[in-house]
Amino acid sequence: MTDLPVDVIRSKKRTRTSQAYVTGGRVRVLIPAHLSTDEEATVVAELVQKVTRKLDSQTVDLEQRAREVAKKYGLPTPTSIEWSQRQNRRWGSCSPQAGTIRISSRLAGVPGWVLDWVLVHELAHLEVADHGDRFKSLVSRYELGERAEGYLIAKGEG
Numbered sequence: 001m002t003d004l005p006v007d008v009i010r011s012k013k014r015t016r017t018s019q020a021y022v023t024g025g026r027v028r029v030l031i032p033a034h035l036s037t038d039e040e041a042t043v044v045a046e047l048v049q050k051v052t053r054k055l056d057s058q059t060v061d062l063e064q065r066a067r068e069v070a071k072k073y074g075l076p077t078p079t080s081i082e083w084s085q086r087q088n089r090r091w092g093s094c095s096p097q098a099g100t101i102r103i104s105s106r107l108a109g110v111p112g113w114v115l116d117w118v119l120v121h122e123l124a125h126l127e128v129a130d131h132g133d134r135f136k137s138l139v140s141r142y143e144l145g146e147r148a149e150g151y152l153i154a155k156g157e158g
Helices: 037-057 062-072 112-127 133-139 145-155
Strands: 006-011 019-023 026-032 080-084 092-095 100-104
Touching: 006 037, 019 037, 026 037, 062 080, 062 112, 092 112, 100 112, 112 133, 112 145
Parallel strands: 006 026, 080 100
Antiparallel strands: 019 026, 092 100
């Protein structure tokens, strides 16, 4: 996770929306002036997390990593793969017909072996759409799969 200083700016002109962005090596968070201290803490934490996830995801070449994982485990490569800021309930998703994969940006800061497990899972869907025996056979090629699943369960998200 990226550790950047955070500046919180309260504005009387803002009535409902909040915003965060990185500038000059700092995270600037703009919030409505009327927010309570507790509301501010919640909003700032969520926005800083979202901005830093986006920064972290930019340090991983997802296409290259997917190609390497696909080759190593004998899986098909996607026609496209990208980080998704909008995936908050799943770690990844696959559209087998289109050959596209989206990976939640929540995974940007996890250890590489955890990201690789999610990639193996989604790459396997390019070959088998369901979670049946054939799919499980493909995914089981990844030797750290059970450990990675445990990591994500312990993380308590998704």
